[in-house]
Amino acid sequence: MPATKVHVTTTINGEPVEFLAEPRQSLLEVLRDVVHLTGSKEGCNDGNCGACTVNMDGRIVDSCLVLGVEAEGADIETVEGIASAEGLHPLQQAFLEHAALQCGICTPGFLVSSKALLEKEPNPSEERVRMWLAGNLCRCTGYDKIVKAVLAVAKEMAN
Amino acid sequence: MNSIDYIRPTTVDEALSLLTKYKDKARLLAGGTDLIVQMRGGRYQLDAVIDAKHIEELNQLTFNNQDGLVIGAAVPCHKIYGDEKIAQAYPGIMDSATLIGGIQIQGRATLGGNLMNAAPSADAIPTLIAHNAVANIVSSKGTRAVPVEEICSGPGRTNLATGELLVSISVPAPSKGFGGRYIRFIPRNEMDIAVAGAGVSVQLNNGKVEAARVALSSVAPIPLFVKAAGDSLVGKAPSDENIQIAADIAKDAATPITDMRGTIEFRKHLCEVLTRRALHAAVERAREEN
Numbered sequence: 001m002p003a004t005k006v007h008v009t010t011t012i013n014g015e016p017v018e019f020l021a022e023p024r025q026s027l028l029e030v031l032r033d034v035v036h037l038t039g040s041k042e043g044c045n046d047g048n049c050g051a052c053t054v055n056m057d058g059r060i061v062d063s064c065l066v067l068g069v070e071a072e073g074a075d076i077e078t079v080e081g082i083a084s085a086e087g088l089h090p091l092q093q094a095f096l097e098h099a100a101l102q103c104g105i106c107t108p109g110f111l112v113s114s115k116a117l118l119e120k121e122p123n124p125s126e127e128r129v130r131m132w133l134a135g136n137l138c139r140c141t142g143y144d145k146i147v148k149a150v151l152a153v154a155k156e157m158a159n
Numbered sequence: 160m161n162s163i164d165y166i167r168p169t170t171v172d173e174a175l176s177l178l179t180k181y182k183d184k185a186r187l188l189a190g191g192t193d194l195i196v197q198m199r200g201g202r203y204q205l206d207a208v209i210d211a212k213h214i215e216e217l218n219q220l221t222f223n224n225q226d227g228l229v230i231g232a233a234v235p236c237h238k239i240y241g242d243e244k245i246a247q248a249y250p251g252i253m254d255s256a257t258l259i260g261g262i263q264i265q266g267r268a269t270l271g272g273n274l275m276n277a278a279p280s281a282d283a284i285p286t287l288i289a290h291n292a293v294a295n296i297v298s299s300k301g302t303r304a305v306p307v308e309e310i311c312s313g314p315g316r317t318n319l320a321t322g323e324l325l326v327s328i329s330v331p332a333p334s335k336g337f338g339g340r341y342i343r344f345i346p347r348n349e350m351d352i353a354v355a356g357a358g359v360s361v362q363l364n365n366g367k368v369e370a371a372r373v374a375l376s377s378v379a380p381i382p383l384f385v386k387a388a389g390d391s392l393v394g395k396a397p398s399d400e401n402i403q404i405a406a407d408i409a410k411d412a413a414t415p416i417t418d419m420r421g422t423i424e425f426r427k428h429l430c431e432v433l434t435r436r437a438l439h440a441a442v443e444r445a446r447e448e449n
Contacts, residue, residue: 006165023165023208026195046196048350050263059237059266065195066267067188069165070210113262134349135261 010071012037013081021068028052030068031078039079039108043137050136053109054078060116062135079108082115090153091115098149102140109136114150123154164207171216171326175299177209178322187211187324189233190267192260193276216326217271222248227332232271232325237262239270249330250444251290251339251360255283258343261350271325277311277381284311284382285358285374286341292330298323308374308384336363338445340437343376344429353377354421355429357409359389359437361397363445368392373405373434378413378426385412388434397442406435 005020012035019034028045031037031054043051045064052063055077082089091114094100101107110133117124117132124132129150130143138146168174178185184206188194197203211217217233222245230239236256240246246253252270259268259282273283274294287307294305296319305318307328312318319325333339343356356376362369371389376382388408395401415426 004162004164023163024198045199047192047260047264050261053263056266060263061266062192062263065190065192065264067165067191067195067208070188070191070212072167116262131349132262135263 006069008069008072010073011075013077019068023067023069025068026064027054027056027066027068027071027076028063030071031063034068037078037080041105041108043105043109048137049106050109050113051106053112053136055112055116060113077112079111082111089115090156091118091150094149094153094156095146098145098152100141100145100149106136106138106140110138110146114146114153118150118154118157122157124151126151163205165210166207167210167213169213169215171214171297171324174209174211174214174324175297175322177207178324179299181207181209183321185209187232187275189217189269189272190235190264192264192268193272193278219327220245224248224332228252228330230270230328230330232275232327233269234271235267235269236265240265248333249290249339251286251341251358251441252283252330254339254341255286255358258282258341258349270328274307274310274328275317275319275325277313277315277317279314279380279382280353280356280377281382282341282343282353282356282376285356285376286339287328287330287358288374288382288384289341289358289360289372290330290339291360291372292328294325295327295329296323297326302326304329308382311381313380334362336369336445337361338363338441338443338447340440340444342433342437342440344433352420355413355415355426355433357430357433357437359434359441361392361438361441361445363397363442366396368395368397368401371405371438373409373438375409375413375430375434377420378415378430380414383412383414385409388412392438397438402435402438402442405438406431409434 041051043049047065054063211233217231219231222228240256270283292307339360341358343353345351361371371392373388388405410431413430
């Protein structure tokens with residue numbers, strides 16, 4: 001069977017993007033290797049670690065478990081879309097201030113996941129934050145600093 | 160992965176003709192949370208992936224108190240638990256829909272896919288069996304409705320023939336006095352594969368059990384329907400003693416293996432504990448419904 005590439009039209013971080021993808025390529029591979037947005041990380045490549053989390057049509061997904069060709073017509077937000085021209089997103093600032101990262105590989109996934117949570121539920125309980133972030137693994141921080149950073153942003157936004 | 164075709168049919172007929180064309184060299188793609196990992200791992204040598212998410216019948220999600228619930232095979236978990244009426248009517252099914260994977264997985268994974276993946280550890284299959292769910296299957300020869308407990312034939316294998324397609328899963332409307340529950344044992348609190356699990360339901364009438372169903376995950380080559388466990392409760396009060404008898408029957412029916420997740424002895428022990436706890440919880444829910 002010939003390797004036919006499929007033309008895909010999508011929106012990434014608010015910008016229209018077109019790319020060619022082989023059907024077997026994951027959205028993560030396409031984002032990193034074709035579109036050259038390398039913020040999304042490959043950790044486990046099987047849906048356990050969440051380092052590749054992106055927002056697709058308003059839902060967070062593991063981009064390693066989405067085919068690039070499935071992104072036709074989709075609205076995708078990656079970690080590159082979180083900061084604005086004015087500066088860091090409050091979550092990014094809070095991750096720095098709370099030392100919620102060390103090696104940083106998991107951080108893009110945690111930021112995309114946390115942002116989706118706070119947009120949906122601006123005032124989550126600690127338990128809710130921990131459950132929501134269960135699909136994101138971190139081997140450095142022990143999670144506590146990440147959870148505190150997210151809760152601090154929730155509190156800040158409430159004020 | 161080899162080079163493959165990606166096809167996005169919009170009708171059941173189109174999907175069926177693709178299945179006829181590619182035969183067992185094609186798989187249906189719903190959420191992809193199992194399929195894409197398996198493709199990458201070399202489990203299949205596929206020529207085509209058929210995206211099921213653009214077919215109307217596979218995206219239906221309907222509920223009313225007469226006809227019950229119809230879950231299209233491509234409907235992701237988050238849509239199921241995000242529907243307030245459905246969540247309220249079927250707390251037992253919500254137990255499964257909210258614990259399959261994490262939020263990322265629930266954004267894509269489907270109960271239809273969980274059933275067709277036919278893992279012994281599937282978290283939705285025991286629950287669907289307990290809820291008397293039926294799989295609506297179509298092929299070029301027609302349609303058939305199969306009780307969910309008759310779908311799986313072995314680890315990762317189903318009784319669907321080549322060319323057959325799961326369209327939806329139907330669940331009867333819960334009547335007054337019905338309660339369902341799924342619980343599992345895992346080493347962490349979330350995002351893990353069941354060491355063992357129990358999906359149960361009870362139908363109470365005037366303080367007695369009119370019907371009960373028990374199914375187990377991760378303790379047999381297929382999600383295991385233990386008919387005798389539920390039947391043992393029929394006509395009796397849902398007392399501690401009677402629930403204990405049902406739980407012991409479930410334990411005896413389990414045929415687990417020893418692997419990295421647990422030993423035979425531990426898993427059999429879990430069957431008793433989980434069935435007992437799930438039945439008590441289902442009885443509680445059944446009484447709340449009154």
